[in-house]
Amino acid sequence: MRRLSTNDHDLDEAVALLRAGKLVAFPTETVYGLGGDAANADAVRAIFAAKGRPADHPVIVHLPNMDAMEAWADPVPEAALRLAGAFWPGPLTLVLPRAAHVNPLVTGGQDTIGLRVPSHPVAEALLERFGGSLAAPSANRFGHVSPTTAAHVQAEFGPEVAAVVDGGACDVGLESTIVDLSAAEPRLLRPGMIHLAALESVLGRPLVAAPTEEGPRAPGRLPSHYAPRAPLRLVGPAELAASAREAAVSGLVAVLSRRVTAEAMDGVDWRVLPETPERYARVLYATLRDVDVAEPTLILVERVPDAPEWRAIGDRLARAAT
Ligand code: TXA
Ligand code: MG
Numbered sequence: 370m371r372r373l374s375t376n377d378h379d380l381d382e383a384v385a386l387l388r389a390g391k392l393v394a395f396p397t398e399t400v401y402g403l404g405g406d407a408a409n410a411d412a413v414r415a416i417f418a419a420k421g422r423p424a425d426h427p428v429i430v431h432l433p434n435m436d437a438m439e440a441w442a443d444p445v446p447e448a449a450l451r452l453a454g455a456f457w458p459g460p461l462t463l464v465l466p467r468a469a470h471v472n473p474l475v476t477g478g479q480d481t482i483g484l485r486v487p488s489h490p491v492a493e494a495l496l497e498r499f500g501g502s503l504a505a506p507s508a509n510r511f512g513h514v515s516p517t518t519a520a521h522v523q524a525e526f527g528p529e530v531a532a533v534v535d536g537g538a539c540d541v542g543l544e545s546t547i548v549d550l551s552a553a554e555p556r557l558l559r560p561g562m563i564h565l566a567a568l569e570s571v572l573g574r575p576l577v578a579a580p581t582e583e584g585p586r587a588p589g590r591l592p593s594h595y596a597p598r599a600p601l602r603l604v605g606p607a608e609l610a611a612s613a614r615e616a617a618v619s620g621l622v623a624v625l626s627r628r629v630t631a632e633a634m635d636g637v638d639w640r641v642l643p644e645t646p647e648r649y650a651r652v653l654y655a656t657l658r659d660v661d662v663a664e665p666t667l668i669l670v671e672r673v674p675d676a677p678e679w680r681a682i683g684d685r686l687a688r689a690a691t
Contacts, residue, residue, distance in 0.1 A: 370394075370523055371532040375491050379534070384498045386531045387412075392419060394508040394522045395495050396536030397487040399460045399545050399561070400515035400654070401522050402431065402505030403530065404495075413474045413504050419529045422511045427477035429462050429545075431503045432486050433496040441482050441502070443468040446550050448572055455571040458488035460541050461563050464549040475504055481551040491536035507544060508533075514597055514661075514689070517542050517654050524658075542651040543681050549579065560681040562650055596689045597661040599623070601668040603690050609671050613637045620666030625656060627671055638665065646678045653682065657689070 373379040373393075383393045390412045392405050403419060405412035407430045417424060430441055435453045438445050442465035449463050467482035476482050487493065496503060507515040508522045508530075516522045519535035546561030548568060555572060556579045557565060569575055604612045610630055616622045617636035624630075624639045627649070640656055643649045660668060670686055673679045 370526060370528065370530045372519055372523065373532050373534045375494070375534060375536055380491075380494055380498055383495060383532060383534050387499055387503070390415070391531035392416060392529065393495075394516075394519075394526075394530055394533040395492055395503075395505070396489050396519075396534065396539055397431070397460075397492045397505075398489040398539060399487075399541045399543060400517055400539055401508040401519070401533070402429075402487075402492075402503070403508035403522075403526075404431070404503040404505040406499075407431075407475060407502040407504040408472075410472050410474055413472065415529070416504060416506065417474075419526060420506060420509070420511050422506065424474075425477045427479055427481070427483055428475060428504045428506045429483040429485055430475060431492065431496060431505050432484055433493075433500075433502070435486060437486075437502060438463075438465070438484055439468075441468055441471060441484055442466060448550050448555060451571055452548060452550075452568065453486070456563055456567075457486040458493065459486075459563065460488070460545040460561055461485060461568075462545045462547040462559075464547060464551055464558065466551050481549070483547065485545055489536060489539070491534055495534065512596060514595055514654050514657050515544055517651075521655070521658060538651070538655070540651065542654060543685060546681070548576065560684050562647070562681055564677050564680070566677060595685045596691075597657045597668060599661055599665045599668050601657075601670060601686075601690045603672050603686060604669050605672050609669065610634075612669055613639070616667050616669065621663060623660035623663070623665040623668045625653075625660070625668065625670045627673075638663065646673075646682060649673070650682055653685070 405416045462483050462485040464481050517539040519533045522533045546563040547559040549556040557576045
């Protein structure tokens, strides 16, 4: 896999690869995406093969702008125009009824399509030069932690991915919020850093939470996902130090806390994460990948507050723990 920079020459190179049906990973504001020409069935097939992702799991199509929605969705509900107007470009994916011509490969055989306009300047530049839309799931193997740097992408894939455009670390750090507008009631399929209250105030109505046992429509909703290699356990703040000490008896333990510990503990890799949800989300995946390298027997993560602004983080941690 080649590592491309974000200069004009390298972006043209990335576009040439995409036009040739190759896979190019690129940064978005949320996580790195594994991009392929959304209109090229072979490229979409190659994405599924590289990820090891089951064929019934749809991929998100990244659009250059809001107007491109009409090429993929039919009809475009009024609520979609509202949410897109308020939050695009940005970390929100809308699930809409798919247009008749859309290849079922992209939608995992479903009648709906996931669309988003990313706000990362490199993603915007790439989409604009490419002049089309890019299918792009997170650039990780199925079920693993999403990548937030180009080095993470290089650690996941080999030559099956032609290149990664290195745009530095992602700003949001967690995958987009997903709202399903394909049924009568708008539904939240995946919480993200665009929070429920903000969505509801733009929609002018409540969002229902989608039931989790609804099958494989969104792999991010499978009970086990976003997981490091080492087992991960969530622990309350009060028990964290004692749990770490106890687990360290049987091997290396990594701890992700939001505070420093006064005690020195043998066999414990104690990491301090930021106290605000935005900053925590930005570094969470990189920290999980980093502690995972030493192959700890256990990763203990301090439970995050049960508050709306922590909801997406709590959701990912719960899935990583399953
Ligand atoms: O932030 C993100 O959304 C990142 C960046 C690269 O844009 N992408 C991402 O893609 O997380 P992926 O494929 O790893 O997760 C997208 C989620 C999956 O759970 C997928 O099933 C769901 O979106 N999804 C896509 N299209 C859908 C559809 N038509 N109906 C239901 N869920 C859909
Ligand atoms: Mg993913």
